Structure formats: C-alpha cells, structure tokens
Amino acid sequence: xxxxxxxxxxxxxxxxxxxxxxxxxxxxxxxxxxxxxxxxxxxxxxxxxxxxxxxxxxxxxxxxxxxxxxxxxxxxxxxxxxxxxxxxxxxxxxxxxxxxxxxxxxxxxxxxxxxxxxxxxxxxxxxxxxxxxxxxxxxxxxxxxxxxxxxxxxxxxxxxxxxxxxxxxxxxxxxxxxxxxxxxxxxxxxxxxxxxxxxxxxxxxxxxxxxxxxxxxxxxxxxxxxxxxxxxxxxxxxxxxxxxxxxxxxxxxxxxxxxxxxxxxxxxxxxxxxxxxxxxxxxxxxxxxxxxxxxxxxxxxxxxxxxxxxxxxxxxxxxxxxxxxxxxxxxxxxxxxxxxxx
Amino acid sequence: xxxxxxxxxxxxxxxxxxxxxxxxxxxxxxxxxxxxxxxxxxxxxxxxxxxxxxxxxxxxxxxxxxxxxxxxxxxxxxxxxxxxxxxxxxxxxxxxxxxxxxxxxxxxxxxxxxxxxxxxxxxxxxxxxxxxxxxxxxxxxxxxxxxxxxxxxxxxxxxxxxxxxxxxxxxxxxxxxxxxxxxxxxxxxxxxxxxxxxxxxxxxxxxxxxxxxxxxxxxxxxxxxxxxxxxxxxxxxxxxxxxxxxxxxxxxxxxxxxxxxx
Numbered sequence: 001x002x003x004x005x006x007x008x009x010x011x012x013x014x015x016x017x018x019x020x021x022x023x024x025x026x027x028x029x030x031x032x033x034x035x036x037x038x039x040x041x042x043x044x045x046x047x048x049x050x051x052x053x054x055x056x057x058x059x060x061x062x063x064x065x066x067x068x069x070x071x072x073x074x075x076x077x078x079x080x081x082x083x084x085x086x087x088x089x090x091x092x093x094x095x096x097x098x099x100x101x102x103x104x105x106x107x108x109x110x111x112x113x114x115x116x117x118x119x120x121x122x123x124x125x126x127x128x129x130x131x132x133x134x135x136x137x138x139x140x141x142x143x144x145x146x147x148x149x150x151x152x153x154x155x156x157x158x159x160x161x162x163x164x165x166x167x168x169x170x171x172x173x174x175x176x177x178x179x180x181x182x183x184x185x186x187x188x189x190x191x192x193x194x195x196x197x198x199x200x201x202x203x204x205x206x207x208x209x210x211x212x213x214x215x216x217x218x219x220x221x222x223x224x225x226x227x228x229x230x231x232x233x234x235x236x237x238x239x240x241x242x243x244x245x246x247x248x249x250x251x252x253x254x255x256x257x258x259x260x261x262x263x264x265x266x267x268x269x270x271x272x273x274x275x276x277x278x279x280x281x282x283x284x285x286x287x288x289x290x291x292x293x294x295x296x297x298x299x300x301x302x303x304x305x306x307x308x309x310x311x312x313x314x315x316x317x318x319x320x321x322x323x324x325x326x327x328x329x330x331x332x333x334x335x336x337x338x339x340x341x342x
Numbered sequence: 343x344x345x346x347x348x349x350x351x352x353x354x355x356x357x358x359x360x361x362x363x364x365x366x367x368x369x370x371x372x373x374x375x376x377x378x379x380x381x382x383x384x385x386x387x388x389x390x391x392x393x394x395x396x397x398x399x400x401x402x403x404x405x406x407x408x409x410x411x412x413x414x415x416x417x418x419x420x421x422x423x424x425x426x427x428x429x430x431x432x433x434x435x436x437x438x439x440x441x442x443x444x445x446x447x448x449x450x451x452x453x454x455x456x457x458x459x460x461x462x463x464x465x466x467x468x469x470x471x472x473x474x475x476x477x478x479x480x481x482x483x484x485x486x487x488x489x490x491x492x493x494x495x496x497x498x499x500x501x502x503x504x505x506x507x508x509x510x511x512x513x514x515x516x517x518x519x520x521x522x523x524x525x526x527x528x529x530x531x532x533x534x535x536x537x538x539x540x541x542x543x544x545x546x547x548x549x550x551x552x553x554x555x556x557x558x559x560x561x562x563x564x565x566x567x568x569x570x571x572x573x574x575x576x577x578x579x580x581x582x583x584x585x586x587x588x589x590x591x592x593x594x595x596x597x598x599x600x601x602x603x604x
Contacts, residue, residue, distance in 0.1 A: 011375070042375040043368055045411075075412040076365050218406045239407050240372030 006052045007128045010034065010041040012081070016052070022059045026103040029271035029278060030208075030248035031095025032064075039241045040094055046072045047083040048094065051124055055105070061113075063102040063121050066090040067129065074232070088135030088342075089125060091117065095245070096271065096278050098162045098318045100140040114138065114145030114338075122342065133342055141336040149338040156339075161332035163317040163325030164276075165300075170308040173301050176329055184327050191294045192301055201265065201292065202257045205306050208246030208269075211253040214239050215264045216246070223283035227320070237281065245269075252277075254302055256284070256295055266295045268303065275313040279303065300328050348554065348599055355571045356558040357382055359579055367577045369396075369407035379580070381560065392564030395580035398537045405576050414575020420446055422539030422573065424460075424493065424532075425453035427553050431532050431543025432517050434458055434491055439483045441476065443494035443502045444519065446536050465498040468505045477505060484510040491515040493532065517543075522566065523584040525550050525604050533602070535583045538568055542602065549594050549601040559591045559602060566591070566602070 008016070015034035016022075023032050030036065041048040046066045053061035069084025093101040100112070102121070107113035117138060126133055139159070141149060150156045170176055173192075177185045195201060217239045224236045237245075245251055250273070256266040266284035270277050282299060285291030300317075307315045317325055322332055363370040364384050374384050379394020401408060402418070409416050421442060428434055436457040442450065443463045450460045463476045483490050484506070492499045496518050503511045519534040520526060522541070528548055533541040542552040552559055558569040565586030570578045589604035 039372060039376065043371050075410065077371050077411070079365060214403055214406075217404075221406055235411070236368075236406075238368040238372060239404050240368070240376070 004054045004057075005124050006054070007124065008050045008052065009047060009081070010037040010050060011047075018059050022052070022062060025059075025105075026062060027273060027275075028062070028103065029096070029099075029273055030245060030251045031093065031271060031280070033244070033248050035244045036241065036248065037064075037094060039238075039244050042077070043235070043238055043241060044078055045074070045076065045235070046078055046090075047081070049089075049125070049128070051121060053104075053120060053124070060106065061102070061104040061116065061120065063091060063117065064094045065092070065101065065125075069132070085130070085132040086134065087132065088137060089129075089133065090137045090139070091121075092139040096280055096318070097140065098278055098316050100142070109144060111148040112142045112145040114141060114148040118149070118340075126342070135342055136338075136340040138338045138340070139335075141338055143334050143336070146336050146338075149336075149340065151340075154338060154340045156336055159335045159337050160319040161322050162319055162335055163322060163330035164314050164333055165304055165307070165317060165328070165330045166314040167304055167307040168313045170304070172308055173305045176301075176304045176308070179329055181327060188297055188301055188328075191297050195292075195295070195298050198292070200258055200260060202259050203255070203298075203302065204257075205252055205254050205270075205302065208248065208251030208253050211246055211255055211267070212264075213242035213246050216253070216267055216269070217242050219264050219267055219285065220269075220281055220283045222286060223281065252306075254299055254306075256292070263290070265291055266299070268299050270303070270315075273312075276316055277307065277312055278316040279318055297328070304329075349593075352554055352558060352600065355555075356560070356569060359558070359569055359571050359577075360384070363577050363579045366410040366412065367408060367579075368411075369401075369404050370394075370577070370579060372407075380562075392582065392586075393560075393562035393567065393580070395562045395564050395567035395582050397564075397582045397586070398535065398584075401576075401578060401581055402537055408576035408578065410575055410577060416576060418537045418539070418576055418578070419449070419452070420444075420534075420536050420539055421449060421451040421462075422570075423453065423553055423556060424451040424540045425455055425458070426556060427532055427540045427543045428454075428458075428491070428517075430545055430551055430553065432491065432515060432530050434515075435489050438489040438491055439480065440491050440493060441480055441502065443492055443498040445498070447494075463502065465494070465501040468501050477502075480514075481506060481510065484513050489515065491517055493517045493519070495519050521584045522568075522589070522602070522604065523587040525602065535568075538570060538578055538581060538583060541568060545594070545597065545601075547594060547596040549596075550603075551594060551597070552591070552600045552602060554600050559600065561590055565589070566604075 019034050046068050051063045052059050069087030071084030091101050093099050104113040104116045252270040254268040268282045269280040271280050284295050378388025378390035380389050440460045450462045454460045461476045467474045492514050520531045528544040532543040541557045545551040556572050564582045566589050567580040591600050594601045
C-alpha cells in the first residue's frame with residue numbers, strides 16, 4: 001500500500017484537482033474552500049500548511065495547522081515563505097474554533113483521529129520543517145482523543161465547552177421552546193413577538209452571496225472587540241476573506257437589517273453542512289449605536305427553526321457563554337487542548 | 343537636487359510605506375498579495391490593476407481594513423495636513439486665526455503650529471437664525487487688527503465673507519480648496535481631498551507643490567495615486583483621488599521639490 005504526502009501552502013500552491021471532492025467526502029465546511037484558504041493564508045500572522053495524506057493515490061487525510069515560530073509577530077502578517085526555523089504547529093480548523101482541524105478517512109471513534117496525528121502527521125511535518133519543529137498544539141480535541149494524546153511531559157487541558165443544539169426530531173421552534181425553562185421560554189416568546197412586531201426590522205436567512213461582505217465585516221468588528229480576553233487575540237475577519245467566504249454556496253447569513261436604510265443591525269454567519277452546520281460568528285450593533293436589544297436570543301430561535309425545517313441533525317453554536325447556551329437548550333460538549341513537545 | 347536628494351528620500355519613504363502596509367494592513371495585504379502591484383512589486387509576477395492603487399471611494403468603504411493590525415483610528419481626518427501646507431501656500435503670521443469653512447470638515451485641524459489658533463465654521467450655520475460663536479471670534483479678531491485666514495471651498499469662504507461687516511470683510515485672507523482635478527492658476531490655494539486631507543498648495547513660484555515629506559504621488563494607469571507617508575491609521579497608500587486624475591509629478595524648476603502638473 002503506497003502512501004504519499006502533499007504539504008500545501010495555499011499562498012503559493014494552486015488548488016489541487018481533488019480538493020472539492022475531498023471537501024465533500026470529509027464534510028469540510030466552506031472555510032476549507034481553496035480560495036478561502038488562499039486569502040486566509042496571505043492574511044495570517046504565520047504560514048498555514050495544509051497537509052494531505054494520500055492512500056493509494058486518493059486523498060485519505062487532511063490536516064490544517066499554523067506554523068508558529070520565532071518569526072511570528074502579533075501585529076504583522078507572515079513575512080516569508082518558511083516563516084522561521086524554530087517553532088511549533090498549532091493544529092486547528094482554519095475558520096472555526098468549534099470543530100477539529102483534521103480529518104482521517106480511516107479514523108474510528110476510539111481516538112477521533114488523534115493517534116493518527118501523532119503517527120502519520122507529525123513525521124511528515126518533521127521531515128518538512130526539520131529539527132526546528134519542537135512542539136504540537138492540538139486544539140478542539142474531543143474527549144475520545146484525550147487518552148491518546150496524554151502522556152509524560154504532555155499537557156492536556158480542558159478548554160471551553162462547545163454548545164450544540166440538537167434539532168433532529170424537532171418540528172419547529174415550539175418543540176425547542178418546550179424543552180427550555182419556563183422563564184427562558186417566556187422571555188424568548190416575548191422577544192420573538194417584539195421582533196415580529198417591529199416594522200422597521202427585516203429578518204432573513206440568506207445565502208452568503210446576497211450579503212454585502214464589507215458591511216458584514218464592519219459589523220463583526222463590534223463582537224470581535226469583546227473577545228480580547230485570550231493570550232493570542234485572533235485576527236478579525238477581513239473584507240477580502242469574507243468576500244470569498246460569502247460567495248461559497250454553503251454559507252448562510254441570518255441578517256437583521258433596517259428596511260428603510262438598509263443598515264445591518266445584526267448578523268450570524270453560518271457554515272452549512274448536511275448534518276452539523278456551525279455558527280461561525282455573531283455580531284450586533286450596540287444599542288447605543290442604533291442596535292436592538294436581545295437579538296442574540298432571537299437569533300437562537302431563528303437558527304433552530306431553520307435547522308429543524310431543513311432537516312439538520314443540529315447546530316454547533318460554538319464556544320463562550322456556556323451557561324447561557326445551556327439555558328437555551330444546548331448540550332455542552334467538552335473540548336480539550338493538548339500541548340505535546342516533539 | 344531633485345534626482346540626487348529629494349527624489350531619493352521621497353522614494354525611499356514611499357517604499358517603506360508600501361512594505362509596512364503590505365506587512366500590517368489587511369486591505370493592502372489581500373489586494374496586493376492576490377492581485378499584485380507595481381513599483382515595487384511585492385509578489386513576483388503579480389502586477390495588479392492600476393499598479394495596485396485603489397479609489398478613494400473603495401478606501402472609505404473598506405476603511406475597517408485600513409487599520410493596521412496594531413490598531414488605530416478607523417476614520418480619515420479631512421483636516422489632516424493643514425498645519426503643514428499653510429506655510430507653503432500662504433505663510434500665516436503668529437497669532438493668526440485659521441477658520442476652516444467646509445461642511446465636510448466637522449472637527450478643527452490638529453496639526454496647526456502652536457502659534458496659530460484654529461476653528462471650524464459650518465457655512466450652513468451662517469444663514470441660520472443663531473449666529474455661530476466662531477463668527478463672533480472672527481469679527482473680534484479682525485477688529486483688534488488680528489489676522490484671519492479662511493480655508494475652504496470658494497462658495498463657503500464667500501458665505502463667511504458675506505456674513506462679516508463690510509469694513510472687515512476685505513481683511514480676511516482666503517485660501518480656497520482645490521481638488522486635484524480642478525487645479526487652477528492661483529494665486530492662492532490648497533490641494534484638498536475629503537479623504538486624504540490637505541496634500542499641498544501653490545508655492546511662491548505659482549506651481550502646485552506637494553507636501554512632499556508627508557505625501558507621495560505616482561502615475562498609474564488609473565491616474566495619480568497618492569500616499570500619506572506618515573499616517574499610521576487609517577493607512578492610505580496609492581489612493582486614486584477625484585476619480586483618478588491624469589497628470590504627472592515633476593520637479594519644481596525653482597525649488598527642486600515635487601509639483602503636480604494636471
């Protein structure tokens with residue numbers, strides 16, 4: 001059985017001929033579309049190697065990572081092809097902190113592919129990057145993979161849980177509301193009624209291509225400014241990135257817009273998936289700047305309604321505000337991060 | 343002097359601005375990496391459209407991406423640069439009151455020298471019922487034999503002068519705004535753009551000088567592209583102003599510094 005490897009740099013490498021088929025087979029969302037990866041790789045602080053392992057000629061695994069080295073700078077885009085000689089790999093999904101950044105065709109449920117990261121991915125990157133590869137940070141590790149990644153001198157820590165709302169079997173929002181606490185249910189109904197009664201506000205779930213990426217980028221900055229409580233502040237979503245992301249057919253936007261002015265009041269960006277779409281981002285104008293109160297709660301109802309009506313198994317709502325998400329019917333899925341010296 | 347001194351310094355400052363913008367400013371990063379640019383080329387083989395320049399309208403629309411990764415202001419200052427171009431176009435005496443009469447400039451300039459005082463006056467307020475306080479200050483300054491320089495579009499300056507007592511109106515020094523595509527024969531004037539601010543003015547020689555330590559201009563297929571060399575945020579590099587103005591940049595035969603010929 002022959003195994004070959006491609007280490008791709010989206011900045012310089014053309015889209016592989018098999019990429020669309022690989023995305024579909026692996027269930028990779030729109031943030032893995034090649035043109036989106038290209039924009040992201042150019043507008044990143046570090047090189048973003050994408051590794052494809054082929055088995056008998058066909059792609060059998062894909063892993064996305066960031067090569068964080070001594071050359072990386074907080075306020076500067078990546079400045080060279082290689083990006084430094086000494087550093088570590090941060091294995092994570094290119095566009096979402098709620099799902100893993102790897103897929104192995106032959107992964108079983110026992111370790112969720114974490115073992116293969118060590119046995120198949122690490123040797124490839126060691127050959128590619130040399131002895132300067134000193135560590136591996138694996139994020140969005142599910143509980144099943146913890147035992148495989150734990151070990152001497154390795155650090156495995158629980159990170160924020162991911163909220164998931166199951167919508168399989170729900171006929172609509174009423175079924176979802178029925179499962180919530182009485183106060184929360186009453187509150188959500190009141191908010192839904194207020195939004196419905198607001199003649200100035202238009203709410204619609206739209207294909208991404210129908211939304212102006214520049215206005216969406218400006219709106220998303222409001223939310224991104226709130227999340228500077230982490231050691232490495234993520235880069236905002238730039239207009240060029242959103243332009244390419246929104247034109248993917250599997251991207252949706254829940255848009256709250258003023259009818260008269262066309263002003264974007266709030267929006268949720270959804271990366272669609274046949275079973276498990278991911279809410280990539282949410283943002284709303286502050287009330288002081290003309291925004292509406294409580295739209296965050298309304299967006300849950302709309303998202304659940306859309307997911308239930310379109311037959312999705314559920315919606316991955318992402319990290320942060322775990323208790324609030326739980327009160328809105330989300331189950332909290334534990335996530336871990338593993339730091340592994342190499 | 344042009345070839346050996348000013349031009350070399352000027353170009354070096356511009357190349358630094360381009361390198362810095364490509365390394366730290368999202369809009370230029372994405373635009374030049376994927377599309378390309380010229381003079382200098384940043385990704386081999388990619389030369390882009392209009393040499394990588396963007397229109398002022400696009401810059402305003404995408405201003406959130408003109409803020410460098412380190413952060414900074416997210417809105418252009420239309421009064422930027424006034425303090426630097428005033429000595430070039432009409433050197434004010436110490437104590438001069440500089441009145442900016444332009445509805446598009448809501449805030450007073452921040453870069454006037456300490457010897458000058460600046461204020462803004464919305465021309466629409468001159469015809470309203472309430473007399474603006476700034477107008478009283480202008481009258482007071484003129485009655486005390488002080489100097490007042492009015493800066494703005496012709497019609498706005500005319501409105502200010504018309505609102506003054508007849509015996510004082512002639513004592514106001516006028517410095518009219520001129521867009522890059524409307525440069526005239528002077529004798530006084532400032533090159534102004536609502537996005538980039540003040541870019542230059544007519545010098546003693548009667549030519550339209552650029553504020554070259556702070557503003558760079560180069561020819562592209564889309565017209566003259568202007569760069570603010572010292573503004574950190576929003577970073578404005580290779581902006582096609584006034585819809586793209588055909589013209590050239592040449593050395594002033596008298597001063598050796600860059601002038602605009604349109």
